[in-house]
Amino acid sequence: MTALSDAANPATAANPVNVASHRIADSLRHEILGGQLAPGTRIRQEDLAERFGASRIPVREAIRMLHADGLITMVANSGAWVSRLTLAECVEVYSIRERLEPLLLRMSMPNLSAETIDHLDALADGMAANTDVDYFVEHDRELHLSSYSGAPRGALWDIIHRLWNTTQHYRRAYATLVGVEGIGVTHMEHHLLVDCIRRQDPDDAERMLVTHIRRTRLELERHPELFA
Structure with a gap:
């Protein structure tokens, strides 16, 4: 990006x-x-x-x-x-992401090099080992957008990039609220997602990504104060 x-x-x-x-x-x-x-x-x-x-x-x-x-x-x-979002708008954005990002990932996976997949693994390891919120937000974004880098830069890519931009603040606010230690399951999901990509299993990768995005949406819904 x-x-x-x-x-x-x-x-x-x-x-x-x-x-x-x-x-x-x-x-x-x-x-x-x-x-x-x-x-x-x-x-x-x-x-x-x-x-x-x-x-x-x-x-x-x-x-x-x-x-x-x-x-x-x-x-x-x-x-x-x-730009700012209401809670309802953020929930809508995440619901859209749940449906569109798995498609972009499926399009990307066949074109990801071994070096790129190794980089995804390194990003997941780095986030799991680091307790700085800004580090997590930056590298979480890099991991996901890098996983889509094998897809054509078309309308779908542009839509998803825009959705990531509009929700960046709220991901940071949530990570700050709970602390990096409070989102440990996210690190597990990152490693599972990279494993699906490495195995070139698009069905498993799609299911893992939907679960990953949905869980974040549900967690954000529990914290309306982030949108006040």
Whole structure:
């Protein structure tokens, strides 16, 4: 899911406005996904222009890109905010993920290299051995999105990437609430999922992934205070 850098992307390298908009978008994306900008935070164009030493044009383009990624919500004639979900909306997103992600995983599995699968194993081991919540949130995301990396980058991939973006804050809030020690079953599920992938058993992998996503949804439903 890593975007091309400005230097590696001829389209952005040739256009200073694109270079600036990607730089601004990358910085804000990192802050939103990293938890520095909480859901509901107002995004003001004039503040961003001053902060990044840029005109309003690349700032508006950066906001548009983050809106397309599901990280920012834009309201006509009102402004832009870091996207937030109600509990009902989050439950709906997880219900959609339960149905779509197993399909993307099935499409991806035949194209995953042995090196990629070894990397998934290493990510699962690393999370199980680390008690830092931010480490868990970052590497949990990497494990799942890496497991889909063998699938074509089409509409399904884009939808799932957006859904992951919109729920990132709530995964972090839940992990912080219960502590990494409180989600030990997640580590077991990660290892079982990687085992299914290594065995190239898409049926087992789909069942494991549905169980994994559903359990997180049910746990989030038990904590409505995370959405207050």
